[in-house]
Amino acid sequence: MKKYLEIAKAYMKAQLIWRSDTLVDVILAVAKILFAWILWSILFEGKEQIAGLGFQAMISYYIISSYLFQLEKSAEISRQMTGMLRNGTFSKYMVIPVQTQGYFVAMEAGKIAFSAGIGFLATFLWFYLFRIPFVHTANIKILLCGSIMVVLGLLFMALLNYFLGILTLKFEEISIFLMIKDNLSAFVTGAVIPLALLPEWMTAGMKFLPFYYVTYLPSMLFIGKCEEEAVTGLIVLSVWCMVFLVLNQVTYEHDRIKYDGAGI
Amino acid sequence: MKIIETENLTKKYKRYKKQEGLAGSIKGLFHRKYEEKIAVDDFDIHVNEGEFVGLIGPNGAGKTTLVKMLTGIIAPTSGRIQVMGFYPNKLEKAFKQQYAVVMGQKSQLFFELTTEDTLRLFKEIYGIPEDEYKRNKDFFVDLFQVQELMNVQVRTLSLGERMKMELIVALLHNPKILFLDEPTIGLDAVAGKQIRTFLKDVNESRGTTILLTSHYMEDIKVLCKRSIVVNHGRKIYDGGTDMLFENYQKSKKMTIYFEHSVEPDVSDDCRVLEKANDKLVLEIPKQNAEKVLESYIGHYPIRDIGIEEQEIGSVVERIYKEV
Numbered sequence: 001m002k003k004y005l006e007i008a009k010a011y012m013k014a015q016l017i018w019r020s021d022t023l024v025d026v027i028l029a030v031a032k033i034l035f036a037w038i039l040w041s042i043l044f045e046g047k048e049q050i051a052g053l054g055f056q057a058m059i060s061y062y063i064i065s066s067y068l069f070q071l072e073k074s075a076e077i078s079r080q081m082t083g084m085l086r087n088g089t090f091s092k093y094m095v096i097p098v099q100t101q102g103y104f105v106a107m108e109a110g111k112i113a114f115s116a117g118i119g120f121l122a123t124f125l126w127f128y129l130f131r132i133p134f135v136h137t138a139n140i141k142i143l144l145c146g147s148i149m150v151v152l153g154l155l156f157m158a159l160l161n162y163f164l165g166i167l168t169l170k171f172e173e174i175s176i177f178l179m180i181k182d183n184l185s186a187f188v189t190g191a192v193i194p195l196a197l198l199p200e201w202m203t204a205g206m207k208f209l210p211f212y213y214v215t216y217l218p219s220m221l222f223i224g225k226c227e228e229e230a231v232t233g234l235i236v237l238s239v240w241c242m243v244f245l246v247l248n249q250v251t252y253e254h255d256r257i258k259y260d261g262a263g264i
Numbered sequence: 265m266k267i268i269e270t271e272n273l274t275k276k277y278k279r280y281k282k283q284e285g286l287a288g289s290i291k292g293l294f295h296r297k298y299e300e301k302i303a304v305d306d307f308d309i310h311v312n313e314g315e316f317v318g319l320i321g322p323n324g325a326g327k328t329t330l331v332k333m334l335t336g337i338i339a340p341t342s343g344r345i346q347v348m349g350f351y352p353n354k355l356e357k358a359f360k361q362q363y364a365v366v367m368g369q370k371s372q373l374f375f376e377l378t379t380e381d382t383l384r385l386f387k388e389i390y391g392i393p394e395d396e397y398k399r400n401k402d403f404f405v406d407l408f409q410v411q412e413l414m415n416v417q418v419r420t421l422s423l424g425e426r427m428k429m430e431l432i433v434a435l436l437h438n439p440k441i442l443f444l445d446e447p448t449i450g451l452d453a454v455a456g457k458q459i460r461t462f463l464k465d466v467n468e469s470r471g472t473t474i475l476l477t478s479h480y481m482e483d484i485k486v487l488c489k490r491s492i493v494v495n496h497g498r499k500i501y502d503g504g505t506d507m508l509f510e511n512y513q514k515s516k517k518m519t520i521y522f523e524h525s526v527e528p529d530v531s532d533d534c535r536v537l538e539k540a541n542d543k544l545v546l547e548i549p550k551q552n553a554e555k556v557l558e559s560y561i562g563h564y565p566i567r568d569i570g571i572e573e574q575e576i577g578s579v580v581e582r583i584y585k586e587v
Contacts, residue, residue: 006388014376017417089370091337096372096389097360257339257353260277 003098004106011110022118029070029122036062037132057223060135065219067119068150071112072214074157075178077104081165082174085259094256101162101248108158137224145230146221152237153214159244160210166248169255185211207232210240267441267473268311268334273343275304275329275497303329305497307343313440314471316463318478318488318505322584326497327477331443334475335365348440361390363441364434371426372433375419379410379429382418383436390437397436404432407462424455431459435466442466444476448483460486481580485509495584512583516553517572520544523565531556542567547574 016022036059044055053061081104084090093100127134137143164181167174187193188211195203206212213233220226221233281297282288304326311317321327332338333345336352336359345352350359373382387397405411408428413421421429427447434442447463448456464487466472478484484491484505491508493501501508517537522528525541533552538545548556553571560566 003388003391006385010374010377010381010385013381014374017376091332091335091365092367092370092372094337094355095335095360095363095365096386097357098389260338 004102007098007103007106008110008113011107012114015111015114025115025118026122029067029119030126032066032070033063033123033126033132036066053223053225054135056133057135057225059132060223061219061225063123064222065215067123068153068215068219070119071115071150072154072157073111073115074108074154074161075182076111077108077158077161078165078174078178081162082168085165085168099249100252101159101245104162104165105155105158108154112154135223137222137227139224139227142221142224142227142230145234146218149213149218149221149230149233149237152234152241153210153218156210156237156241156244157214159241159248163244163248163251166252166255169252169259184209185214188212189214189216208236210237213237265313266310267313267348268309268475269344269346270307270309270334271344273304273307273309273330273333273345274302274341275326275333275338276341277301277303302497304333304340307497307499309492309499309502311473311475313473314467315490316467316474316476316488318476318484318491319494320478320481320484320491320580320583321494325494327494328445329497330494331365331445331475331477335363335443336360361437362439363443364437364439365443365445366430366434366447367445371430373418373426373429376417378415378417379421379432380414382429382433386433386436392437396438400436400438401432404435407465408432408458422455424451424458427451427455427459428462431462435470435472438470439472441473441475444474444478446478446480447476448478448480456480456482463487493583501583508583509579512579513550513574514582515547515549515574517574518546518548518553518556519570519572520546520560520564520566521568523567526564528560528564531559 040055040058040062043050044058048054050058081090093103126132137146160181164174164177167177171177188206188209195206207229213236217226217229217233221230277300278298279301280292281299282292283297307326307330309330319327319330329338333340334347334352336347336350336355339353348359348362350356352359372386373379374385383397383401386392387394392400405414408431410425410428410432413425413429418426418429431447444463448459451459460483463474463476467474467487474487476483476488488505490503491501491505492499493508520528520543522542522544528544530536530544530546533549534556535547536544537547546556557569557571560569
């Protein structure tokens, strides 16, 4: 476990090297809050509620969900793996005593930890300085469920993208799989069509998929909504994580033996 | 004790043979023709613990495929292979703990971080105890004299400095076997020499078995007592490096400076490479070198004479062609 912690630390340190990038991250985090404030102020003019949420709850939801969305950068894993397998540099992970899956998840964790820290700091300062009322649940259990769900969601996305990366061992082109993943994720989280417009059986079915629990549900939980779905969400996400942990291990061990292209 | 052993090791690749043009590409969607390429063919190799072995051969000879199989990166098609008692392609943790690979053109270092950071990471990856880590690090840092570079961002290091760091990272966990692929590629003469001295020291003082793949014959001649020549996937020579070069060193280059301008006789078995008023450069058959030398010393006023071994590239070319 310590080795994976050290891998995460190394990638976190690597992120801290570029001061300009760090500054841009802070500015973006602040700009996002400012933008949300302006946008929702206009939309709420003359209205008490939109989609069941008041102005402050909406701002809180928007900021939390965009913060979580910003943390989810795991698509980089599949892109990086594909590139490395194609140009023959992936073997550097094969010859060291670590599980490649663990290595990539730890790498992602290190990068996320950096973004999470910067984003949290900027958001907290902004809320504090401008006295923006932040709507959140007071239920400790729900807060805990939401936090665990965020971790599991990010882990799931890292595992899914690792799986898509491994597919390079079998397929020449994996961009079609990446596109399917992105579209499915956008559809399930309501980014393509508002979920309210879909038939009930379809939205109920989508709750068995993990994407709903990656950013949407934790954001709702943090502002005190959909609390009855918290446990279901944790169970569904845990099952998906377990499935992909095993699937990745089996697929990697099976496909790497047949793959001759791993360079040296 | 044998640390690397292969018997009838074979690796075949299946290659898609595409027909020419767009029509060929479309046809290839429905009906594909494959050809089999034998990269390593019935290869037997035995390496003893502590040996420094050179693996040489022209591009496409099968050297890299062989090293990939020995390190477990790819699986053999048939034959027997064992490295330190393991079947490499299983990539067991205990196996990976005991070897290291250094590739001249690829890196294990974090370019954004310092070498010290990478070493810390590798300490954890290999589970090296703190005291052993410090001892090893100090030993290698001292050997390479790179104390002042340890806390410098890797990105800013020169190629030679980076290669030294790669070697330190690779050797930190005291591997039993070190696989080296072109470690001196692109390095200047001074850095190349430093790397060679370092490797020689590591092999002698630590007993690390080293398998070196290089196109630089200087590396092979200086470091490896034993050489294995590979061509078309087959082993065509396995024995002493001195013997290999001795056998294929067909001629010598003799440069003679005369006291004044002369018109020297040149025997038929010598080839004139350069001729000036007071200078003559000849390529002479190795076995006649003494006789030719004597004939000039006895007949002409000589200011200086130089005799050089045949240029290494020509020797290697002959080895690849004739063995």
